Amino acid sequence: MTPATIPLSVQDLTVAWHRKPVIWDVQFDVAPGQLVGIIGPNGAGKSTLLKAIMDLVPRTSGRVEIFGGPWKQNRQRVGYVPQRESVDWDFPVSVLDVVTMGLYGRLGWFRPVRKQHREAAQRALERVGMGALAGRQISQLSGGQQQRTFLARALVQDADLYLMDEPFAAVDAATEQAIVEILREMRAAGKTAVVIHHDLHTVADYFDSVVLLNMRVVAQGATSDVFTRENLERTYGGRLTLLEEATEAMRRRERSL
Amino acid sequence: MTAEPPRPLWCLRGLLVMAGLVSLTLSAGSIAQGAGPTEVASPVESSPQPLMARLLRVIILQDHNTRVVLLGTMMLGMAAGIVGCFTLLRRRALTGDALSHATLPGVGLAFLLAPVFGLEQKSLPVLLMGAAISGTAGVAAILFIRNLPRLKEDAALGIVLSVFFGAGIALLSLVQQLPAGHSAGLESFIYGKTASMTAGDAWLIGIAGVVAAGIPLLLFRPFQLLCFDEGFAASRGYPILGLDFLLMSVVVLVTIIGLQAVGLVLMIALLVIPAASARFWTNRLDRMLALAAISGSLAGLSGSAISAIFPDLPSGAVIVLVCSAIFFFSMTFGQARGVLTRILRRRSLRLAMDREHLLRGIFELSELSAESTMMPDRNPAASIPALLDLRTWTPSQLQRQIRKSVAEGLVWQNADGAIELTGKGRSEAARLVHRHRLWELYLISHADVAASRVDQEADAIEHVLEPELIEQLEELLKREHRGREIPASPHPLESAQRLPLTTSTEHSAVERPATDSAASRGGEES
Amino acid sequence: MNLLAQWDWYYDGMIMLAGVLCAVAASLPGNFLVLRRISLLGDAVSHAVLPGIAAAFLITHSRSGFAVLPGAVLAGLLTAVLTEWIRDTGKVDEGASMGVAFTTLFALGLVLIVQAADTVDLDPGCVLYGILEATPLETVTVGALEIPRVVLMLGGVVLINAVFIILFFKELLISSFDPGLATTEGFHARILHYLLMVLVAVTAVASFEAAGNILVVAMFIVPPATAMLLTTRLSRMILLSAAIAALSAVLGHVSALTVPALFGFRSTSTAGMMTLCAGLLFFVTALFSPQTGAIVTWARRQRLAWRILSEDLIALLFRLEERTPGQTVLPGTLSRGLLTSLMLTRIAIARQKLRGYVRTSDQGIQLTEAGRQAAAALVRSHRLWENYLVTEGIHVDGIHRQAETLEHFTDRALRDRLQTQGTLADIDPHGSPIPEETIGPSK
Secondary structure (H helix, E strand, C coil): CCHHHCCEEEEEEEEEECCEEEEEEEEEEECCCCEEEEECCCCCCHHHHHHHHCCCCCCCEEEEEECCECCCCCHHHEEEECCHHHCCCCCCCEHHHHHHHHHHHHHCCCCCCCHHHHHHHHHHHHHCCCHHHCCCEHHHCCHHHHHHHHHHHHHHHCCCEEEECCCCCCCCHHHHHHHHHHHHHHHHCCCEEEEEECCHHHHHHHCCEEEEEECEEEEEEEHHHHCCHHHHHHHHCCCCCHHHHHHHHHHHHHHHC | CCCCCCHHHHHHHHHHHHHHHHHHHHHHHHHHCCCCCCCCCCHHHHCCCCHHHHHHHHHCCCCHHHHHHHHHHHHHHHHHHHHHHHHHHCCCCCHHHHHHHHCHHHHHHHHHHHHHHCCCCCCHHHHHHHHHHHHHHHHHHHHHHHCCCCCCHHHHHHHHHHHHHHHHHHHHHHHCCCCCCHHHCCCHHHHCCHHHCCHHHHHHHHHHHHHHHHHHHHCHHHHHHHHHCHHHHHHCCCCHHHHHHHHHHHHHHHHHHHHHHHCHHHHHHHHHHHHHHHHCCCCCHHHHHHHHHHHHHHHHHHHHHHHHHCCCCCHHHHHHHHHHHHHHHHHHHCCCCCHHHHHHHHHHHHHHHHHHHHHHHHHHHHHHHHHHHCCCCCCCEECHHHHHHHCCCCHHHHHHHHHHHHHCCCEEECCCCCEEECHHHHHHHHHHHHHHHHHHHHHHHCHHHHCCCCCCCCCCHHHCCCHHHHHHHHHHHHHHCCCCCCCCCCCCCCCCCCCCHHHCHHHHCCCCCHHHHHHHHHCCCC | CCCCCCCCHHHHHHHHHHHHHHHHHHHHHHHHHHHCCCHHHHHHHHHHHHHHHHHHHHHHCCCCHHHHHHHHHHHHHHHHHHHHHHHHHHCCCHHHHHHHHHHHHHHHHHHHHHHHCCCCCCCHHHHHHCCHHHHHHCEEEECCEEEEHHHHHHHHHHHHHHHHHHHCHHHHHHHHHCHHHHHHCCCCHHHHHHHHHHHHHHHHHHHHCCCHHHHHHHHHHHHHHHHHHHCCCHHHHHHHHHHHHHHHHHHHHHHHHHHHHHCCCCCCCHHHHHHHHHHHHHHHHHHHCCCCCHHHHHHHHHHHHHHHHHHHHHHHHHHHHHHCCCCCECHHHHHHHCCCCHHHHHHHHHHHHHCCCEEECCCCEEECHHHHHHHHHHHHHHHHHHHHHHHCCCCHHHHHHHHHHHHHHCCHHHHHHHHHHCCCCCECCCCCECCCCCCCCCC
């Protein structure tokens, strides 16, 4: 495999705020055409890892290669789906406007948004089952619909590598299913997605391979090999019980109804 | 949490009471001297004297008036510093800006309406009463706008600030048309003019300052909780809205007494800057309050002293500039969060990490080869290419680090060209490896709490973790790696066998502490 | 009394025009300040241009607007840079770092002005509230027209701001909404932030002479905030904010002439009154805006509360009837059952009587046939929900309260779906029978 075909390669990555390391000597490769889950407890540095990959936070040391080059060079090939809370949902824009933003990078400076772009955005919205809500102001969306909007925005970016920060957090079951289907379609089209995920229940179901992260990589590899109870304990600490996790997941799903 | 407030707080309260008493006696004395509020003309203004003479007069506090001014601004700086700490930590630093502007229409209205109620137009208490009323209206307006949909705190502050100020300007423009209005000096409320401060004013400032600073000090706990964790405070039954209103009212009070000294535009500086400066020196609220009070009063004192020596310089502006000087000094040298401290810390972290990477790299590489070749008695050594392979350092980075470590007498380049640890290097490397592995083990065995406590810079793990915990970890290490001099890493070397980690059976068996194992077994597979 | 006795079309027209131009110029970039939640940076920047102006005076010995422009814009930009630097380097809260930056610069400006006082006469008060009234005094001739210099300059600023926003609309939008995404798509959020700050500084400097700091600061924030309450589209918000700004400028000048006259004063500060008018427009909008107005939402909530109380009333009557058919109930019993005061209960009874759902007699209150049907639908909704919630695995103890809320928002179609997806039983989990559907076929 040549470096240029490896979507994401992280070497020796360390990020520290003040004196506290957030992630520590993180090292892993992602193979193309895979759905990769990043699993770890709160405060394990999952979001920081994604942000450090995209130079959104300063790295203390280490190297990140995206398709064999630095992120700046291959920026167009990366789609980022941030956490829902990262934006102001009172902002005066419509759903379609938000999705169209995914095309801005390709448009470049000064060029206005044209009809064809809006149509592409509309098509992406239909793929995530939100075609009818295109004109709606974003504050009127439910949590699941907000997440679908972000997903549609990632879809129009037509990237080869997607970095998603907790797309499944507090969404309804239908949205979760829709997102999973889209992810599988992406995989079928040869794209790679690196997804931060919380619900240990569904990991084996959704992902081809996982990175277990707790400040450092505890284990990485095919889900069937790596996603073991023993490794989970090493990631989540001795106190983890799957039962606890499962009840927590259930509670979350109930709340999102 | 301890039941009684920490000691610096008590000291602060005592200091406050004393300052209040001193200001009371001083001003009472000055009134007894017959220096009536309106009669005292500022000598520094009226009589131009040589610089040295003026300097002397200020330093020995010869003038009654200078004494009054210095005392007043000092009290103001102290009160503003204390109140500012709470607004700063509440992330409402600029509330004071909006509220100080909101007082202006009250001043104008009080001036216009005073004759209607048969009051003296120019009397300061009347004007300040007006300021208090419109300031409170400003607080209410901020709370109202903040609760509107879509608009955020900043818009609420901006709207109140600009609209109230506009209204104030419109009213002042009317005041100017009154026969008495021209000489009223209401303009000084905008820019401040300490020199015109009278003993009565200082008296007023003293009392109001003690009240303003006293309220948050008396309600230290609730206010601390409000700033630190609003949600928790609410869950404990504290009235959040009421506390917020109280805090803003205190801000209004401080602002009002500051109007005369520094003016409403620059009042915000006294509320923000001393508190922000204090933040650089400490991470504890009680100490921060003390420091802010000190730096606020220092700025007030020296600012008005400078302006008394150089009558050309507007006092308000000078006070603020002194504040800023303290701020930038604190920002640079602050002991807790100052820039220099952080840079030095980061630098030492990086240096220590580079050094550790080299020593640990050599040690661990040779550890691997020692296992295969069975030559444990040789000093650990590693070739440069192997070291280069280990991490993402460039050859020049590696060379630089090697040179440094050679100079420290930790490594030397042996006949094969490999980098070999000296005796001293070996024990240092062993210590580092040991520490590193303890940290890693801690991460694994206490993963749920570890993330917040891992501290790479701490030279010894003992400084961060409790002795019992370390003992437990040591025990764990020993059990895993019986018979070896140095405990092995709980995870294999990353470069040597990069991925996947789980296939290496040798290292994956991490034993749980006995107490946890039952629980985790119980929850197995669902 | 003729309040507008001193009105002069050219003179006052030009003052108004200057005010309108200043207001519009400020409101355009102001939209993005409000959306980025940095409204107060407008205030900070426009205070901090003072040292720039003073320094320019000291160096050039000229008061001409064009001479001071570069220095002042630089000082304004310095505020933004300094704020960001203090925030990032010192890890200080954004508001606090802004407070440090602009007060320091403003204080510096005051000191400089004192130094400059020997060479140039500059009144710091002028910077704060301007002399819009002096607009027509200084004119330049353009073609056949004699136009006040201030109007020309402010017109230019409006043009610059409008062109900038049209050109960079997309970039401003994305970097305001999601700075992270903007950066990953190659639009550096920071560059746009500084471009916006240049715009803010230019606007502040161009206006300071004519309108003063206070008008600009208000127009940066108040009209966009008002527009934000009225619309949910950015382009509409920008246009609306410009219109509101212009309106408050016109109203402000007229009221500056007329309102003080009512109290026996001469006219007052035009800039101050323009600001006040903008504030009043905001206040009116905040109270009465159709979607977000405080009074409108309050009224809507009241109506809903009344509807729920009235519905609870007939549902309670229905349940009592189930126990003892044909009985009449006294208002006091009802108010106890509804856990509300007797007065509110009486009003609810009056409402339902008006709709023909209950009739009152000396013995008490009774459902009419129409009322019985409506009540049956409600009780049916309630019990169907309870069944449904139990099948969803929620404990019986918790279902009543949820059903109590949900019943008011359930129509025939939803009831039909609840029935097919629920247990299909004809009694609810508490053992009460579920009434038959009495309302006609679903809409």
